Amino acid sequence: MIAAPSLAFLAQWTGRHSALDPAGPQAERIGDLWWLMFWISTGVFLAVLTALLAAILRRRREEEDAPGPIAPEARHRLTRVVAGAVGVTVVLLFVLLFASVGTGRALGSLSSRQALTIRLTGQQWWWSVEYQDPVPGRMVTTANEIHIPTGRPILVQLESRDVIHSFWVPNLHGKRDLIPGHKGEVWIQADRPGVYRGQCAEFCGHQHALMGLLVVAEPPEAFAAWLEAQRRPAAPPVTPAQKRGQKLVETLPCALCHTIQGTAASGKTGPDLTHLASRRTLAAGTLPNTPGHLAGWIVDPQSIKPGNHMPANTLQSEDLQALLAYLGSLK
Amino acid sequence: MRRFSLLLCLLALAACEREERRFRELPPAAARGLPVRVSVLQPATPLPGPNEPGPYAANAYGISEGKRLYQWYNCSGCHAQGGGGIGPPLMDARWIYGGEPENIRDTIVEGRPNGMPSFGGHIPDDHVWKLVAYVRSMAGLAPKAASSGRSDHMAARPSEQRKKPEEPGTQEARHPG
Numbered sequence: 001m002i003a004a005p006s007l008a009f010l011a012q013w014t015g016r017h018s019a020l021d022p023a024g025p026q027a028e029r030i031g032d033l034w035w036l037m038f039w040i041s042t043g044v045f046l047a048v049l050t051a052l053l054a055a056i057l058r059r060r061r062e063e064e065d066a067p068g069p070i071a072p073e074a075r076h077r078l079t080r081v082v083a084g085a086v087g088v089t090v091v092l093l094f095v096l097l098f099a100s101v102g103t104g105r106a107l108g109s110l111s112s113r114q115a116l117t118i119r120l121t122g123q124q125w126w127w128s129v130e131y132q133d134p135v136p137g138r139m140v141t142t143a144n145e146i147h148i149p150t151g152r153p154i155l156v157q158l159e160s161r162d163v164i165h166s167f168w169v170p171n172l173h174g175k176r177d178l179i180p181g182h183k184g185e186v187w188i189q190a191d192r193p194g195v196y197r198g199q200c201a202e203f204c205g206h207q208h209a210l211m212g213l214l215v216v217a218e219p220p221e222a223f224a225a226w227l228e229a230q231r232r233p234a235a236p237p238v239t240p241a242q243k244r245g246q247k248l249v250e251t252l253p254c255a256l257c258h259t260i261q262g263t264a265a266s267g268k269t270g271p272d273l274t275h276l277a278s279r280r281t282l283a284a285g286t287l288p289n290t291p292g293h294l295a296g297w298i299v300d301p302q303s304i305k306p307g308n309h310m311p312a313n314t315l316q317s318e319d320l321q322a323l324l325a326y327l328g329s330l331k
Numbered sequence: 332m333r334r335f336s337l338l339l340c341l342l343a344l345a346a347c348e349r350e351e352r353r354f355r356e357l358p359p360a361a362a363r364g365l366p367v368r369v370s371v372l373q374p375a376t377p378l379p380g381p382n383e384p385g386p387y388a389a390n391a392y393g394i395s396e397g398k399r400l401y402q403w404y405n406c407s408g409c410h411a412q413g414g415g416g417i418g419p420p421l422m423d424a425r426w427i428y429g430g431e432p433e434n435i436r437d438t439i440v441e442g443r444p445n446g447m448p449s450f451g452g453h454i455p456d457d458h459v460w461k462l463v464a465y466v467r468s469m470a471g472l473a474p475k476a477a478s479s480g481r482s483d484h485m486a487a488r489p490s491e492q493r494k495k496p497e498e499p500g501t502q503e504a505r506h507p508g
Binding site for chain 2: 162251252253255256257269300302303306307309311312313
């Protein structure tokens with residue numbers, strides 16, 4: 001394609017979080033448009049610079065310095081040059097216009113009756129993800145990580161609980177805003193499996209930069225297994241430490257904001273923790289999900305993500321270990 | 332000279348307590364735990380009454396956080412937007428258990444008879460103080476400069492900034508008993 005002769009310095013941009021490494025049909029169209037614009041702009045830039053350089057280096061001729069009217073043949077030459085340049089510019093602008101409109105139409109044409117519908121709610125500063133299902137008991141709620149099957153169109157319904165956010169997974173699609181009080185939607189599709197990073201792309205307050213999410217594209221069978229696992233309530237605690245941990249979650253401030261399906265914790269203002277241990281990151285893509293990072297986050301979230309809405313928790317060390325043992329068991 | 336005075340004004344603004352955002356609160360061990368007095372009778376000379384204004388009394392960020400938490404912790408479930416419902420109204424001058432910051436803190440932390448749950452241990456201490464600051468701003472008892480100027484959601488009443496404290500006694504006259 002057009003992207004084939006990619007330059008060496010652009011090669012390092014491609015990878016996990018890049019619009020130049022498309023993983024779906026829409027990102028591919030956007031990528032094609034990007035490369036078309038890039039090469040046209042590069043050509044125009046080089047042509048202008050060459051003309052400028054030629055004008056600077058050209059030796060002045062004696063007769064041109066002489067005062068008086070411009071000779072008729074020189075006037076004709078200049079007219080032809082200017083008219084030609086204007087013509088080329090108009091043609092190029094129309095090429096870009098048609099390419100842009102065509103890309104826009106192609107992006108809007110993706111739809112399907114068997115689409116998977118996901119409701120994505122943005123809030124300061126994390127994403128709530130809800131898999132829709134006609135049967136309410138089969139809906140799945142998770143946070144900051146969207147799993148999707150490959151090769152199937154996904155309808156993402158966008159909502160915001162506080163301010164304007166923007167959903168942007170460069171490898172899959174362009175940006176789409178989440179506006180409070182307005183239901184937006186965007187179709188996405190991934191054709192090859194992989195983990196694609198997304199990011200809030202509309203400044204939304206103190207921790208806008210740390211409001212990330214992951215889109216995990218899996219083969220349909222793996223996705224079905226994942227969704228079935230997410231539908232189950234939280235795993236019941238087994239060891240004494242885990243049992244103590246569950247009791248702590250239900251009695252400490254945790255339960256006022258977080259939900260763990262199958263326990264007394266049913267707060268709705270924080271991320272759902274029912275399958276916390278199955279996720280890859282903590283705090284909206286801020287930290288890898290390891291027991292050490294989780295402990296640091298529980299004890300002092302304000303040093304990691306200042307201004308976020310989770311308060312610090314002072315715990316005895318054995319209580320913290322019990323809590324970590326329980327949360328680590330929530331596969 | 333003009334530039335210097337402008338800079339001075341900006342510096343003064345930066346030092347403004349109203350604008351201060353403390354994201355990391357004091358560790359709870361540093362918070363005092365005063366005994367709750369259920370009776371006003373005390374041996375010897377009574378200890379001075381509650382006069383602790385609370386750490387967020389004049390802090391705009393703390394009061395606005397209190398406003399968010401008031402919804403999050405479902406205070407509005409009983410007290411509505413301050414007008415009361417299952418619970419008593421919070422925007423008038425009548426305080427059953429006292430309207431000083433310390434009284435309101437005790438009410439939240441310890442609970443009160445006839446329905447007010449005790450949130451002590453379930454809500455972090457700094458959240459309690461933010462709620463205290465907000466509840467007082469509902470009644471017009473917080474500094475105007477620090478109170479919220481508008482609501483994010485549908486307004487059930489004028490903003491806290493426009494609320495004037497009621498004269499004690501007018502409430503009884505309006506709602507006898």
